[in-house]
Amino acid sequence: MLLENNIDAVQSDLDEMHPRDRVNALLQFMKFVIPTQKAIELDTRASQKELNEEYIQRLMEIPEENFDKCQDRN
Numbered sequence: 021m022l023l024e025n026n027i028d029a030v031q032s033d034l035d036e037m038h039p040r041d042r043v044n045a046l047l048q049f050m051k052f053v054i055p056t057q058k059a060i061e062l063d064t065r066a067s068q069k070e071l072n073e074e075y076i077q078r079l080m081e082i083p084e085e086n087f088d089k090c091q092d093r094n
Contacts, residue, residue, distance in 0.1 A: 034042050066074075 034045060037045060
């Protein structure tokens with residue numbers, strides 16, 4: 021309402037401003053018109069415990085005869 025009732029005065033003031041000041045003023049107005057978005061951070065890394073459990077599970081799925089082959093190499 022405040023801006024709507026004074027739109028002619030605001031436009032006149034904007035027209036009289038230097039370009040840099042006009043842009044800054046418009047940016048300030050935008051804060052009230054366009055919702056600001058908050059930056060979020062996602063942690064997509066698995067925890068060390070999860071990685072260890074997955075590794076152990078993969079080891080458990082290897083047939084025993086393959087372990088014997090690994091032993092023969094050493």
